[in-house]
Amino acid sequence: MKIGLFIPCYIDAFYPKTGIATLELLEKLGQDVDYPMDQTCCGQPMANSGCNKDARETEELFVRNFSKYDVIVAPSGSCVHHIRDNFDAIEQTDAVKHIRQNTYELVEFIHDILKVREFPWAEFPHKVGLHNSCGTLRALRTASMSERNEPFFSKPMDLLSAVKGIEFAKPKRPDECCGFGGTYSVTEEAVSARMGLDKVTDHHNAGAEYIVSADTSCMMHQQGCAERNGVPIKFIHIAEILNGARA
Amino acid sequence: MSNKPVKHAQAAAEFLEDDPHRLFHDERLWDMRQKRDQQMHGMPEWQELRDRASRIKEHTLANLPTYLEQFEENARRNGIHVHWARDGAEHNRIVAEIMGKHDAKSLIKSKSMITDECEMREYLEPRGITVTETDLGERIQQLDHQLPSHVVVPAVQKLTGDVAKIFAKYYGTDPNIKDPHELAEAQREAARPVLLSGDTGMTGGNFIVAETGGFVVCTNEGNADLSSNLPNVHIATLGIERLVPRVEDLGVFVRLLSRSALGSPITQYTTHFRGPRKGGEMHVILVDNGRSDRLAMPQFWSSLKCIRCGACMNTCPVYRRSGGQSYGSVYSGPIGAIIDPTFNAKKFSTLPFASTMNGSCSNVCPVEINIHEQIYDWRRVLAEKHDIPFVKREIMKMAGRLLAQPRLYRVSIEGTEVALKTMPRFVLYNYLNPWGKHRELPHPVKETFNSWYRKNRLKTSTKKEHESA
Numbered sequence: 001m002k003i004g005l006f007i008p009c010y011i012d013a014f015y016p017k018t019g020i021a022t023l024e025l026l027e028k029l030g031q032d033v034d035y036p037m038d039q040t041c042c043g044q045p046m047a048n049s050g051c052n053k054d055a056r057e058t059e060e061l062f063v064r065n066f067s068k069y070d071v072i073v074a075p076s077g078s079c080v081h082h083i084r085d086n087f088d089a090i091e092q093t094d095a096v097k098h099i100r101q102n103t104y105e106l107v108e109f110i111h112d113i114l115k116v117r118e119f120p121w122a123e124f125p126h127k128v129g130l131h132n133s134c135g136t137l138r139a140l141r142t143a144s145m146s147e148r149n150e151p152f153f154s155k156p157m158d159l160l161s162a163v164k165g166i167e168f169a170k171p172k173r174p175d176e177c178c179g180f181g182g183t184y185s186v187t188e189e190a191v192s193a194r195m196g197l198d199k200v201t202d203h204h205n206a207g208a209e210y211i212v213s214a215d216t217s218c219m220m221h222q223q224g225c226a227e228r229n230g231v232p233i234k235f236i237h238i239a240e241i242l243n244g245a246r247a
Numbered sequence: 248m249s250n251k252p253v254k255h256a257q258a259a260a261e262f263l264e265d266d267p268h269r270l271f272h273d274e275r276l277w278d279m280r281q282k283r284d285q286q287m288h289g290m291p292e293w294q295e296l297r298d299r300a301s302r303i304k305e306h307t308l309a310n311l312p313t314y315l316e317q318f319e320e321n322a323r324r325n326g327i328h329v330h331w332a333r334d335g336a337e338h339n340r341i342v343a344e345i346m347g348k349h350d351a352k353s354l355i356k357s358k359s360m361i362t363d364e365c366e367m368r369e370y371l372e373p374r375g376i377t378v379t380e381t382d383l384g385e386r387i388q389q390l391d392h393q394l395p396s397h398v399v400v401p402a403v404q405k406l407t408g409d410v411a412k413i414f415a416k417y418y419g420t421d422p423n424i425k426d427p428h429e430l431a432e433a434q435r436e437a438a439r440p441v442l443l444s445g446d447t448g449m450t451g452g453n454f455i456v457a458e459t460g461g462f463v464v465c466t467n468e469g470n471a472d473l474s475s476n477l478p479n480v481h482i483a484t485l486g487i488e489r490l491v492p493r494v495e496d497l498g499v500f501v502r503l504l505s506r507s508a509l510g511s512p513i514t515q516y517t518t519h520f521r522g523p524r525k526g527g528e529m530h531v532i533l534v535d536n537g538r539s540d541r542l543a544m545p546q547f548w549s550s551l552k553c554i555r556c557g558a559c560m561n562t563c564p565v566y567r568r569s570g571g572q573s574y575g576s577v578y579s580g581p582i583g584a585i586i587d588p589t590f591n592a593k594k595f596s597t598l599p600f601a602s603t604m605n606g607s608c609s610n611v612c613p614v615e616i617n618i619h620e621q622i623y624d625w626r627r628v629l630a631e632k633h634d635i636p637f638v639k640r641e642i643m644k645m646a647g648r649l650l651a652q653p654r655l656y657r658v659s660i661e662g663t664e665v666a667l668k669t670m671p672r673f674v675l676y677n678y679l680n681p682w683g684k685h686r687e688l689p690h691p692v693k694e695t696f697n698s699w700y701r702k703n704r705l706k707t708s709t710k711k712e713h714e715s716a
């Protein structure tokens with residue numbers, strides 16, 4: 001199985017550590033991973049703004065970069081949600097269908113496809129608050145949501161529970177959106193930032209030292225809100241913890 | 248109606264400036280959401296009920312003409328006068344005519360969003376008819392000349408102190424009343440004489456039953472029963488989408504409605520109307536007002552399944568932090584964002600963007616409307632109609648071009664990093680930069696993942712390729 005690694009633009013530009021951890025983790029798990037150098041983005045920013053036509057060429061480029069792989073893995077729930085559920089600015093050829101059916105968010109890939117539950121090298125002796133992005137929670141369904149009458153499940157929690165020394169904080173509103181929402185974060189910056197501050201405050205009050213998430217975009221926004229308001233909390237991508245980061 | 252796009256972002260930002268209002272609003276509605284969750288957990292068949300409610304509504308909407316005619320026939324047989332109104336104006340004319348026939352001058356009404364939608368008060372009052380709201384929240388909004396903030400709790404945006412001031416102005420009560428019960432009593436005192444002297448009563452209706460020709464009104468204050476029973480003439484204004492085929496369908500909807508809305512098992516009053524009482528007169532006005540057009544919209548017709556429980560508003564993190572007034576319309580929150588543009592796409596073009604599309608709304612909705620997906624679809628429709636700001640359109644066009652050209656993109660992204668490192672703080676954080684207004688920017692890094700990969704991995708992977716070749 002040849003994996004094409006997709007590192008979304010904001011991870012590439014602002015959180016390369018997350019990209020490196022994802023790559024190293026997949027390699028530790030014995031995977032054959034390739035990173036196509038000419039990748040940029042999946043088209044989500046344009047599509048989510050309603051400007052789907054402007055996403056066409058970006059989606060075409062994505063297909064050129066990734067159609068040769070058996071699976072595509074990305075450490076970002078919202079991008080995977082776009083590719084799987086909304087990647088339709090271009091003609092739905094077999095190559096496009098192949099990509100849409102075989103793109104996975106990192107946690108679900110490890111949990112459902114590789115079925116790995118042990119990370120003997122991982123140790124994270126901290127109390128963490130898990131943030132499931134709305135894309136992973138309600139679109140990819142990697143965890144149960146409080147809106148539904150359904151038994152509890154959480155794929156990220158299943159993986160993190162194997163990490164030595166980790167403890168979980170219990171925020172009051174674990175499923176509430178943090179307010180990032182892509183371009184929403186600038187078109188409605190006041191509400192967006194308020195939601196972000198409420199989110200990090202909730203985790204901080206629950207005793208979390210770190211917020212951990214499978215989505216960097218949410219954390220980029222939350223970190224911005226925490227720093228501006230002096231909420232002492234740190235952020236780390238789940239890939240880094242599973243790859244063995246200690247802090 | 249003015250076509251100027253509603254400034255939701257700005258109104259919401261203003262709402263957030265006042266801590267007591269902001270905190271109360273968020274907590275009160277979140278509390279309703281949590282009570283709803285508790286009710287849900289007490290019912291193992293919750294999901295089954297939602298599926299069923301959705302299917303019944305879809306079936307009804309697919310056969311709307313048949314069921315409407317069935318209702319009309321049965322209602323007439325029950326002695327109800329049935330009227331059809333194509334739009335708000337026609338509805339208002341019909342109300343004025345009925346009242347004119349009886350020489351009636353005072354209309355007392357219980358809560359109905361649809362009369363707000365028809366702008367009925369604005370039509371009747373210049374014609375010498377006084378309209379009195381009997382629902383406490385709706386009355387507060389009426390006195391304050393505001394649209395309802397919420398479909399179930401219309402004055403939820405107001406604190407006790409706000410209400411005390413409004414009542415002081417109109418009822419002459421003490422402006423410093425702190426006890427909500429005292430305010431409710433003040434309203435009761437002021438409303439009773441009006442209720443007793445009102446010559447026409449008006450209600451909305453939560454459900455219309457085709458097989459019986461009757462309709463059902465659910466309230467918590469019992470005011471609908473006063474509005475309908477005290478005067479001799481009862482007018483019910485009903486949206487045509489409120490229909491269900493059979494009485495037994497009510498068992499599904501009544502169980503879902505108040506649990507979803509307030510987290511209570513049932514509303515205090517659930518009144519079934521079948522026909523006029525002895526010596527009285529009952530009129531039903533079936534209002535279309537854009538509904539049949541909406542039914543023909545492939546992406547948006549299912550919004551007509553809505554039973555106006557407000558659960559999507561209570562759960563919406565954006566609505567809770569922006570307040571109903573910021574939507575500038577009768578229907579606010581997630582349901583407003585998808586139905587308001589059907590009334591006026593220009594004016595309400597901003598509302599589908601007042602959302603993070605987090606999907607909580609769709610998952611609490613008792614009739615399973617895919618609200619957040621319709622928000623996404625509206626964005627597309629509006630962008631294609633050019634009903635989004637020019638600047639945004641241009642930015643997206645540029646972004647689309649840039650992201651399709653890997654080399655150019657590389658140059659610009661390595662530039663971002665340099666910009667973050669070298670530009671003085673005040674340039675990045677001025678008030679024109681919306682990201683930086685209430686948030687820090689991400690920290691600059693030494694190199695992008697792409698360039699790290701080039702340095703650390705590319706050579707080895709090309710080597711691998713050569714080896715395997």
Ligand code: SF4
Nearest residue numbers: 553554556557559612
């Ligand atoms: S859209 Fe659904 S949740 Fe919202 S008010 Fe209507 S029925 Fe209730």
